[in-house]
Amino acid sequence: xxxxxxxxxxxxxxxxVVDWRSGIARDAAPFLAxxxxxxxxxxxxxxxxxxxxxxxxxxxxxxxxxxxxLDVLHRENxxxxxxxxxxxxxxxxxxxxxxxxxxxxxLDPWPDVVxxxxxxxxxxxVAPLSNGNVILMLDMAKRAxxxxxxxxGAELAQAYKPDPEAYLRTVDVLAMRPDEVCMVAAxxxxxxxxxxxxxxxxxxxxxxxxxxxxxxxxxxxQDWDVTARDFGELADKLGA
Amino acid sequence: xxxxxxxxxxxxxxxxVVDWRSGIARDAAPFLAxxxxxxxxxxxxxxxxxxxxxxxxxxxxxxxxxxxxLDVLHRENxxxxxxxxxxxxxxxxxxxxxxxxxxxxxLDPWPDVVxxxxxxxxxxxVAPLSNGNVILMLDMAKRAxxxxxxxxGAELAQAYKPDPEAYLRTVDVLAMRPDEVCMVAAxxxxxxxxxxxxxxxxxxxxxxxxxxxxxxxxxxxQDWDVTARDFGELADKLGA
Numbered sequence: 001x002x003x004x005x006x007x008x009x010x011x012x013x014x015x016x017v018v019d020w021r022s023g024i025a026r027d028a029a030p031f032l033a034x035x036x037x038x039x040x041x042x043x044x045x046x047x048x049x050x051x052x053x054x055x056x057x058x059x060x061x062x063x064x065x066x067x068x069x070l071d072v073l074h075r076e077n078x079x080x081x082x083x084x085x086x087x088x089x090x091x092x093x094x095x096x097x098x099x100x101x102x103x104x105x106x107l108d109p110w111p112d113v114v115x116x117x118x119x120x121x122x123x124x125x126v127a128p129l130s131n132g133n134v135i136l137m138l139d140m141a142k143r144a145x146x147x148x149x150x151x152x153g154a155e156l157a158q159a160y161k162p163d164p165e166a167y168l169r170t171v172d173v174l175a176m177r178p179d180e181v182c183m184v185a186a187x188x189x190x191x192x193x194x195x196x197x198x199x200x201x202x203x204x205x206x207x208x209x210x211x212x213x214x215x216x217x218x219x220x221x222q223d224w225d226v227t228a229r230d231f232g233e234l235a236d237k238l239g240a
Numbered sequence: 241x242x243x244x245x246x247x248x249x250x251x252x253x254x255x256x257v258v259d260w261r262s263g264i265a266r267d268a269a270p271f272l273a274x275x276x277x278x279x280x281x282x283x284x285x286x287x288x289x290x291x292x293x294x295x296x297x298x299x300x301x302x303x304x305x306x307x308x309x310l311d312v313l314h315r316e317n318x319x320x321x322x323x324x325x326x327x328x329x330x331x332x333x334x335x336x337x338x339x340x341x342x343x344x345x346x347l348d349p350w351p352d353v354v355x356x357x358x359x360x361x362x363x364x365x366v367a368p369l370s371n372g373n374v375i376l377m378l379d380m381a382k383r384a385x386x387x388x389x390x391x392x393g394a395e396l397a398q399a400y401k402p403d404p405e406a407y408l409r410t411v412d413v414l415a416m417r418p419d420e421v422c423m424v425a426a427x428x429x430x431x432x433x434x435x436x437x438x439x440x441x442x443x444x445x446x447x448x449x450x451x452x453x454x455x456x457x458x459x460x461x462q463d464w465d466v467t468a469r470d471f472g473e474l475a476d477k478l479g480a
Contacts, residue, residue: 138414150377150388173374
């Protein structure tokens, strides 16, 4: 059996488990129509909001800023992204911005996720190892029926991936060796960072995460321990 | 509806959710028979091990010692408890002590717990707010089928109940006000500490937690927001 030492599967979430781009576009569309120009593209807005994600976390990773949960960064990034869509955030009620910020809590999983996780959970501990914070992951899971055993990740580790502490503190909380934990992700960079910490790795590509023109992460870029086309095939390959 | 502002129920676990005394006695019995005097009482051993629980956490609560997870304290307490049962821990293989220490991961829930939690989970976020660490709670939940939405508690808060930080950091992670979170416990002291932090409170007595002669926590000692005889009645009273 592949990965026969592994007891826990930890999952990247944005992109790997849920389709953030469609979900954000869906929730942003009525907001943009109400406040912005008539023909703002909701998918372009989702991309613009998401593009500020990594730079915002970099401030924490580099130590320039103490750890703050992702909900806080998303809220700041929302205000920063609006002006190029013709919206002055100072003219929008804070309650409306707060409500739109919760769009990240309402993302839908890819269709294979719930049945795949349900099978994998029979054999492994399954938990997110996401940069999303605990209540974001909890709200998402309750709405979508994601059967996590626990919510692990950046807020528990107080570190954002790909900082090694995000992986190593998660392994420590599980009281396992790194090779007893497998990172599952649609992103080669996440897996490379996990492998550098000694974790096992599983690649599940999500070729439409970034929409029809996606050019990145279409293929495995290293010999990951497992590659599967979706969570169903992952369960097949892991004997779950 | 009682507690109509509450979105999350957080649970004490040792005593409230699981019957630690019977579980520890069951797993200790063969160990004691193998290493100790012929007629050591496994329930008395469970009590002796558990009696060292609060003093061990006091070292952390008082700041004399940095936070360490409960598995570490249990392991130290095991070695400390054995001599009065005629066993020198230095003469027992460490692997056997490690294995017995995992008895805390294998405790059985009271019979009303799984059906009650399953109902409550339909309406509320349900999570442990225990002094037990994450992997202890995870192993217990996987074995017993406890349908937690997340594992919250001391290790995430880096503080042991009844330190206010244990409650307040949990509320903060949930991004809720304290009165949107209800502590469920069989122990008046736990509820008093939670109430002092602004949480709602629910008392579910467990009159045989300490065995047939129990004299404490048989009755509510304050006007808790809810009192229920078991998790089924708790679900009834909360409309779940």
